[in-house]
Amino acid sequence: MNRVPTNSEAETAILLRMAESRTALLAANSTPPSVPAVLGQTRPPAVGLIASLADAPRVTLLLALCVGTIVLGPRRTVGIAGRSGIAAWLGGTVRKAVLKSV
Numbered sequence: 001m002n003r004v005p006t007n008s009e010a011e012t013a014i015l016l017r018m019a020e021s022r023t024a025l026l027a028a029n030s031t032p033p034s035v036p037a038v039l040g041q042t043r044p045p046a047v048g049l050i051a052s053l054a055d056a057p058r059v060t061l062l063l064a065l066c067v068g069t070i071v072l073g074p075r076r077t078v079g080i081a082g083r084s085g086i087a088a089w090l091g092g093t094v095r096k097a098v099l100k101s102v
Contacts, residue, residue, distance in 0.1 A: 005013070068077035 065077060065081060068080065072080070
């Protein structure tokens with residue numbers, strides 16, 4: 001016949017399983033990793049420099065100016081960039097003024 005365990009027996013069984021699990025977890029965590037940890041840089045410094053420049057906020061603008069100078073010539077590029085810059089500056093100034101007045 002199946003005997004129903006009492007509360008204290010069930011509690012003891014649970015505590016024993018928890019102790020076994022804790023021991024197994026500590027043993028698994030104490031073993032060294034199979035893959036050694038890589039310390040320091042994993043890529044050449046030039047790649048890091050290029051990645052950081054690509055994340056900079058105005059690199060796209062600078063790159064566009066350089067390509068425009070090569071393709072269109074310096075005089076035409078300065079004219080286009082000047083008009084675009086003035087339009088952006090005026091738009092930002094108007095936007096700030098409108099937001100300040102609201």
